[in-house]
Amino acid sequence: MRIDVVTLFPALFEGPMTESMLWKARDRKLLDLRFVQIRDFTTDRHHTADDTPYGGGGGMIMKPQPVVDAVESALQDAAHGTPVILMTPQGRVFSHQIATELAQHEHIVLVCGRYEGIDDRVRQLVITDEISIGDYVLTGGELAAMVVIDAVIRHIPGVLGAEGAADRDSHADGILEGPHYTRPQVYRGLSVPQVLQQGNHAEIEHWRRAEGLRRTWHNRPDLLLKAPLSEAERYLLAEFAEEDALRRLD
Numbered sequence: 001m002r003i004d005v006v007t008l009f010p011a012l013f014e015g016p017m018t019e020s021m022l023w024k025a026r027d028r029k030l031l032d033l034r035f036v037q038i039r040d041f042t043t044d045r046h047h048t049a050d051d052t053p054y055g056g057g058g059g060m061i062m063k064p065q066p067v068v069d070a071v072e073s074a075l076q077d078a079a080h081g082t083p084v085i086l087m088t089p090q091g092r093v094f095s096h097q098i099a100t101e102l103a104q105h106e107h108i109v110l111v112c113g114r115y116e117g118i119d120d121r122v123r124q125l126v127i128t129d130e131i132s133i134g135d136y137v138l139t140g141g142e143l144a145a146m147v148v149i150d151a152v153i154r155h156i157p158g159v160l161g162a163e164g165a166a167d168r169d170s171h172a173d174g175i176l177e178g179p180h181y182t183r184p185q186v187y188r189g190l191s192v193p194q195v196l197q198q199g200n201h202a203e204i205e206h207w208r209r210a211e212g213l214r215r216t217w218h219n220r221p222d223l224l225l226k227a228p229l230s231e232a233e234r235y236l237l238a239e240f241a242e243e244d245a246l247r248r249l250d
Contacts, residue, residue, distance in 0.1 A: 001103070001156055002032040004074035005145055006067065007112040008049060010035035012142045022150065025159045033149070034074070038062075041069035050115050059116025064125070067111065067118060071126040074109045084109045084128045086118070087141030087148070091130030094148060098131065102148070103155035110148060112141030174227030176220060178211030209233075214240055 005013065016022065017033060025031035039047040043065070050060040071084055083105055085091075092098070102108055111118075111127065123130070133144045153159050181192040195207045213233055216223055217240045224237065 001030065001105070001153065002034065002107040003149055003152075004034045004036055004107075004109045005112065005142075005149075006036045006038060006070045006074060006109060007140075007142055007145070008038050008062075008114050009112075009140065009142055010037055013146065016146050017149070021159060022153065025153050025156065028158065030156050030158055031153050036070045036074050038066050038070045041066040041073070053116065057116070061116055062114060062118040062122075064119040064121040067122045068125055071109060071111060071122075075126075078107050078109075082107045082109065084111065084126050085148075086111045086113065086123060086127045086130045087132075087144040088113060088117075088130050089132045089135070089137050091132040093135075094131050094133045094144075094151070096151070099148070099151040100155055102152045108152075110141075110145040112145050114140040174223055175209075175212045176216045176223070178208045178215055210236055213237065217241075 013035065026033060038049050042049055049066050050062050053059070053061045075082060083102065085108060087110060131148065133147050138144060181196060185192050193207070195203055213236055217237055
């Protein structure tokens with residue numbers, strides 16, 4: 001998969017994009033990650049990429065010409081329909097499902113804004129999608145782009161190693177993952193649950209699903225409104241609600 005990042009600050013990616021899973025994906029040629037420096041497309045000797053806003057107001061606005069030219073450079077040999085995504089708090093909120101959707105493309109372009117924002121003509125001319133990683137504002141789109149890259153490449157076959165590993169992540173089916181354990185068996189008086197020590201895979205899967213539901217019920221009950229649940233799982237949720245009610249009475 002090829003990902004182009006259009007940015008004023010490519011050096012911000014040097015640490016996160018050269019470690020751990022991301023380094024392995026690039027080393028195995030599973031990820032072709034490229035950076036397009038917006039200042040390379042400016043036309044003045046100071047490489048000015050921003051200007052004051054029409055109509056007044058605080059902050060500076062990124063100029064349309066350098067950004068549009070940078071995006072078009074990234075798209076020179078791209079297939080028709082390659083997504084060009086602006087990282088912005090005004091976009092659709094990023095999710096596991098969107099990461100899965102983007103991983104189906106052979107090539108995506110991520111555009112990182114800075115300052116007060118980007119001239120809206122950039123959006124009108126070259127942007128095909130807008131994504132936010134949450135309801136808050138960052139100083140630029142670079143950190144958001146890193147989040148998207150990390151989440152997307154997990155779905156590229158061969159990146160995680162274990163086949164289908166991404167399908168077992170939290171949010172993959174609308175339910176959070178349950179707790180995980182490793183050695184030692186007992187640590188500071190806390191023991192690994194007995195079911196995980198017995199080797200019965202059917203019981204282990206049942207326990208993991210139940211604990212995932214329990215964790216979702218307590219931490220993100222909003223996810224349960226649209227999660228595909230069986231009748232038995234809905235019964236479990238009723239038990240969790242009853243347990244909580246009894247706990248409050250105590």
